[in-house]
Amino acid sequence: MTSNLLKTYCKELKLGGVPSVYEQIDFQDRQQYLTAVLGAELEMRRQNRIKKLLRKAAFTNLKTLEDFEFTTVTLPETTNIAALTDLLFLEKRENVIMLGAVGTGKTHLATALGVKACMQGKQVRFFRAADLVNTLLEKHKGGTLARYMRELNQCELLILDEVGFVPFHRDGSDLLFNVIADCYERSSVIVTSNLEFGQWTSVFGDSRLTAALVDRLVHHAHILAFTGESYRLRKALSGSKEQSK
Ligand SMILES: Nc1ncnc2c1ncn2[C@@H]1O[C@H](COP(=O)(O)OP(=O)(O)OP(=O)(O)O)[C@@H](O)[C@H]1O
Numbered sequence: 001m002t003s004n005l006l007k008t009y010c011k012e013l014k015l016g017g018v019p020s021v022y023e024q025i026d027f028q029d030r031q032q033y034l035t036a037v038l039g040a041e042l043e044m045r046r047q048n049r050i051k052k053l054l055r056k057a058a059f060t061n062l063k064t065l066e067d068f069e070f071t072t073v074t075l076p077e078t079t080n081i082a083a084l085t086d087l088l089f090l091e092k093r094e095n096v097i098m099l100g101a102v103g104t105g106k107t108h109l110a111t112a113l114g115v116k117a118c119m120q121g122k123q124v125r126f127f128r129a130a131d132l133v134n135t136l137l138e139k140h141k142g143g144t145l146a147r148y149m150r151e152l153n154q155c156e157l158l159i160l161d162e163v164g165f166v167p168f169h170r171d172g173s174d175l176l177f178n179v180i181a182d183c184y185e186r187s188s189v190i191v192t193s194n195l196e197f198g199q200w201t202s203v204f205g206d207s208r209l210t211a212a213l214v215d216r217l218v219h220h221a222h223i224l225a226f227t228g229e230s231y232r233l234r235k236a237l238s239g240s241k242e243q244s245k
């Protein structure tokens with residue numbers, strides 16, 4: 001078989017990875033060789049799928065759990081580090097709420113959990129809350145909100161970062177409420193905020209809507225408290241990577 005014919009066959013069979021790996025795989029016997037070639041094709045597809053999921057999730061920065069120190073986080077009794085990082089909350093469609101001061105690692109941990117979910121083949125979307133609200137308002141204006149909501153509803157993990165940095169307009173709050181209500185008991189949400197729940201009315205502008213939203217979010221949720229000094233500040237002050245507690 002000529003290499004061109006092989007390429008044509010692979011293209012027709014949609015075995016896009018085979019032409020680039022088949023020459024590098026050791027040959028012992030036919031079965032071992034074919035199995036290894038097909039294994040390489042499968043692995044390449046898996047990697048491509050993960051890349052696509054990571055792109056679609058639209059993280060602002062890629063962060064990993066390996067780089068995260070849990071010293072700043074107080075976990076509730078409902079979970080522990082192993083359960084959280086094994087993403088058991090996703091299986092159970094529970095939420096994770098991360099509350100705490102600036103620079104204490106909320107976005108890092110939320111992103112790292114989202115990245116791991118993508119690695120496991122899950123559909124994830126990452127938004128700064130204010131950006132999602134703006135997008136929802138735009139789609140609403142443009143008459144394409146229903147389609148956008150259907151798209152959002154496909155995701156298994158919605159990450160809403162920085163709830164509380166910017167107050168929302170009333171219409172924006174209503175639209176965000178609908179997104180969260182749609183996720184309720186159907187998919188997981190991770191929310192990060194600098195504000196205690198008691199201050200969320202100042203963000204959403206309406207106490208009844210805020211109460212209904214918080215109620216849905218916390219019903220099946222793990223609430224993590226991030227304490228301590230800002231990691232950014234500590235790093236800037238010490239000028240060193242190694243931080244003491
Ligand atoms: N516990 C941690 N382990 C490792 N890196 C951390 C930790 N906490 C923070 N960092 C790092 O410090 C920087 C700031 O963290 P991050 O952006 O996650 O904070 P934040 O709580 O989201 O802050 P903000 O409330 O201002 O959004 C990032 O570069 C992050 O990787």
Ligand SMILES: [Mg+2]
Nearest residue numbers: 106107161162
């Ligand atoms: Mg943040």
